[in-house]
Amino acid sequence: MPKSFSPSVVTANDLLIGDVIYLTAQDGWSRDLADAELITDEAHAQIRLIDANAQPGTVVGAYLAEMSANQQPTHFREDFRRTGPSNYAHGKQVGALPGPLAQGEEVMR
Amino acid sequence: MYTYTDFDAAFVRERNAQFRAQVERRIDGSLTEDEFKPLRLMNGLYLQLHAYMLRVAIPYGTVSARQMRQLAHIAETWDKGYGHFTTRQNIQYNWPKLRDVPDILDALGEVGMHAIQTSGNTIRNVTADHFAGAAADEIADPRPVAELLRQWSTDHPEFQFLPRKFKIAITGSPNDRAVTKAHDIGLRMVERDGARGFEVVVGGGLGRTPMIGKVVRNFLPAADLLPYVEAVVSVWNLLGRRDNKYKSRIKITVHEHGIDDIRARVEERFAAIRPSFSGIDQKILTQIEAQFQAPDFTQASTVAYDAAYAENSSFRSWADTNLTAHRNSDYAIVSISLKAHGATPGDASADQMRVMADLAETYGHDELRISHEQNVILPHVHKSHLPDLYAALQESGLATANIGLISDIIACPGMDYCALATARSIPIAQEIATRFDELKIEHDIGHLKIKISGCINACGHHHVGHIGILGLDRAGVENYQVTLGGDHTETAAVGERAGRGFSAEEIVPAIERLVGAYLDMRTGHEETFLETYRRLGAAPFKAALYPAERKAA
Numbered sequence: 001m002p003k004s005f006s007p008s009v010v011t012a013n014d015l016l017i018g019d020v021i022y023l024t025a026q027d028g029w030s031r032d033l034a035d036a037e038l039i040t041d042e043a044h045a046q047i048r049l050i051d052a053n054a055q056p057g058t059v060v061g062a063y064l065a066e067m068s069a070n071q072q073p074t075h076f077r078e079d080f081r082r083t084g085p086s087n088y089a090h091g092k093q094v095g096a097l098p099g100p101l102a103q104g105e106e107v108m109r
Numbered sequence: 110m111y112t113y114t115d116f117d118a119a120f121v122r123e124r125n126a127q128f129r130a131q132v133e134r135r136i137d138g139s140l141t142e143d144e145f146k147p148l149r150l151m152n153g154l155y156l157q158l159h160a161y162m163l164r165v166a167i168p169y170g171t172v173s174a175r176q177m178r179q180l181a182h183i184a185e186t187w188d189k190g191y192g193h194f195t196t197r198q199n200i201q202y203n204w205p206k207l208r209d210v211p212d213i214l215d216a217l218g219e220v221g222m223h224a225i226q227t228s229g230n231t232i233r234n235v236t237a238d239h240f241a242g243a244a245a246d247e248i249a250d251p252r253p254v255a256e257l258l259r260q261w262s263t264d265h266p267e268f269q270f271l272p273r274k275f276k277i278a279i280t281g282s283p284n285d286r287a288v289t290k291a292h293d294i295g296l297r298m299v300e301r302d303g304a305r306g307f308e309v310v311v312g313g314g315l316g317r318t319p320m321i322g323k324v325v326r327n328f329l330p331a332a333d334l335l336p337y338v339e340a341v342v343s344v345w346n347l348l349g350r351r352d353n354k355y356k357s358r359i360k361i362t363v364h365e366h367g368i369d370d371i372r373a374r375v376e377e378r379f380a381a382i383r384p385s386f387s388g389i390d391q392k393i394l395t396q397i398e399a400q401f402q403a404p405d406f407t408q409a410s411t412v413a414y415d416a417a418y419a420e421n422s423s424f425r426s427w428a429d430t431n432l433t434a435h436r437n438s439d440y441a442i443v444s445i446s447l448k449a450h451g452a453t454p455g456d457a458s459a460d461q462m463r464v465m466a467d468l469a470e471t472y473g474h475d476e477l478r479i480s481h482e483q484n485v486i487l488p489h490v491h492k493s494h495l496p497d498l499y500a501a502l503q504e505s506g507l508a509t510a511n512i513g514l515i516s517d518i519i520a521c522p523g524m525d526y527c528a529l530a531t532a533r534s535i536p537i538a539q540e541i542a543t544r545f546d547e548l549k550i551e552h553d554i555g556h557l558k559i560k561i562s563g564c565i566n567a568c569g570h571h572h573v574g575h576i577g578i579l580g581l582d583r584a585g586v587e588n589y590q591v592t593l594g595g596d597h598t599e600t601a602a603v604g605e606r607a608g609r610g611f612s613a614e615e616i617v618p619a620i621e622r623l624v625g626a627y628l629d630m631r632t633g634h635e636e637t638f639l640e641t642y643r644r645l646g647a648a649p650f651k652a653a654l655y656p657a658e659r660k661a662a
């Protein structure tokens with residue numbers, strides 16, 4: 001038995017937008033962690049990482065991020081990445097993308 | 110103020126056009142990320158946790174109203190309506206999209222600004238005392254020299270591939286507000302026998318190995334500055350370690366070789382290159398100086414100020430903390446706090462930027478400064494205008510009277526934005542400021558600098574905070590380490606680690622205990638936290654931080 005491999009997802013930043021994205025089982029990318037493919041096998045994880053890195057026109061800096069068995073981040077950094085900054089309601093937490101303020105995003109006064 | 114020459118404008122335009130083409134080539138796949146990354150970094154574009162981040166240089170912290178309005182326009186058009194002012198006198202935009210960046214750079218170019226050399230192993234944005242040209246305690250305005258250094262270093266062929274980044278800070282005042290001793294080169298203007306020169310300090314730096322700079326030359330005649338700085342950089346360029354990026358900064362070179370060895374090498378190099386500086390640099394300096402003429406100071410009565418100061422207690426409180434003596438006694442230097450209690454240190458909304466731009470135009474001879482303490486300065490305001498200015502600031506949430514106080518915290522972006530962070534900084538700053546505002550004791554506490562970094566890189570200057578806080582990752586949990594007794598001024602010192610770190614929940618109560626101990630131990634209201642610390646040493650402060658451990662021992 002190889003040493004235990006923690007469940008992981010492939011994550012990266014979107015080349016054009018910069019937003020945090022996750023590799024899905026259908027070979028697409030989603031901005032929502034819930035859509036990500038949860039990978040439990042190490043060899044498969046390496047293949048998925050290679051798949052991700054083969055799309056340099058879409059993604060930047062793909063890597064494997066550890067998750068719990070029910071697909072929750074095990075580290076706070078990944079928790080912040082899937083949420084957005086804690087000082088303003090900007091980005092993912094209100095369903096918005098980088099770029100100008102969108103519907104639902106906090107206006108700083 | 111310095112305006113771009115045709116050469117500068119053409120240079121920035123060309124660089125922007127190049128970058129636009131590079132972005133297109135990255136998007137169409139002709140450039141890989143590995144090829145593109147150094148190019149985008151050279152143009153100030155980082156990829157952070159949630160988005161790209163664009164870092165825009167504000168050389169020696171000086172901006173005009175027109176430039177400030179353009180920064181507001183950029184914030185609104187391509188970002189989320191605000192910008193973040195940093196300790197390096199930059200503004201950072203946290204949310205630009207890749208395709209928009211060339212447009213942003215063009216918009217900056219329109220007002221003589223850019224993002225060049227805000228990153229990479231180059232000579233970075235030269236920083237200067239934010240009160241330059243205004244302070245009562247200043248020998249002379251250091252910004253013309255900063256501008257000369259900028260022109261000399263920008264695209265300097267010898268210095269594009271340095272062992273590491275290189276940062277220069279300059280001050281014209283004996284009271285160091287530019288943290289010169291924590292820079293690769295710090296320049297402090299001094300006078301000797303009526304002649305003007307510089308004390309040259311090298312090898313300061315923060316980061317994982319904090320060092321206070323050492324004096325390499327105690328009096329350098331002003332005319333020798335450029336060849337001397339070039340000699341320092343070129344000695345380091347040869348000696349500096351390229352094998353290990355943690356050992357590459359000049360502070361390590363100085364530490365490894367000793368200041369005497371470095372001095373001998375620099376002097377030798379200086380002697381060799383000095384003759385090739387034919388004096389053109391001094392001619393250029395004279396031209397630059399003409400662009401930094403002081404404004405035409407108004408002559409008017411200051412009774413309106415005296416009356417408001419006597420009658421209005423909130424105005425008085427603000428005046429006492431946020432004004433600094435101007436060299437013209439009818440004037441004041443106004444610090445606008447970007448540290449409203451509970452707000453993100455250093456952030457300004459587009460509306461606030463516009464208000465500050467308008468106020469600079471109406472009352473401040475069209476000048477604004479960005480301080481390394483993440484505040485905005487109006488360097489020249491006639492005292493008669495201060496009551497009206499204060500009222501206008503109040504309307505825009507910009508009248509917080511806390512400059513130099515416990516809530517005037519420096520905090521880096523930390524893990525709310527930064528890809529390198531090991532913990533968050535901003536929420537800790539927000540909580541400390543909110544807590545001490547509730548306690549209503551910050552004016553009683555007096556001068557106290559808290560500085561927070563979200564990782565060992567120390568962008569938040571925690572090493573030189575009277576109280577420094579460093580956010581770390583301890584076994585997957587945010588943990589905050591406290592340092593005590595740091596100092597960023599002419600009496601610079603690196604703070605001492607107090608002991609084990611605190612969790613996010615524990616850190617604010619720990620700071621409260623520390624401040625409580627200071628209030629109990631100080632000899633009186635005039636003795637600052639740092640003075641009490643220096644008088645008593647770390648022990649009683651550690652006891653306050655770790656009461657349980659003390660009992661157990």
Ligand code: HEM
Binds near residue numbers: 194195358566569
């Ligand atoms: C968010 C993106 C940022 C990144 C990726 C970043 C990266 C770094 C790194 C890697 C270092 C250590 C360099 C070395 O010692 O060789 C550093 C140092 C520093 N940065 Fe940042 N930084 C960021 C933001 C900031 C901000 C917002 C400020 C101002 C508030 C800042 C100001 C500084 C300062 C003052 C230093 C200390 C330089 C020294 O070692 O003397 N940085 N930064």
Ligand code: SF4
Binds near residue numbers: 523524531562
């Ligand atoms: S100190 Fe660390 S966390 Fe803070 S901005 Fe610098 S690199 Fe990022």
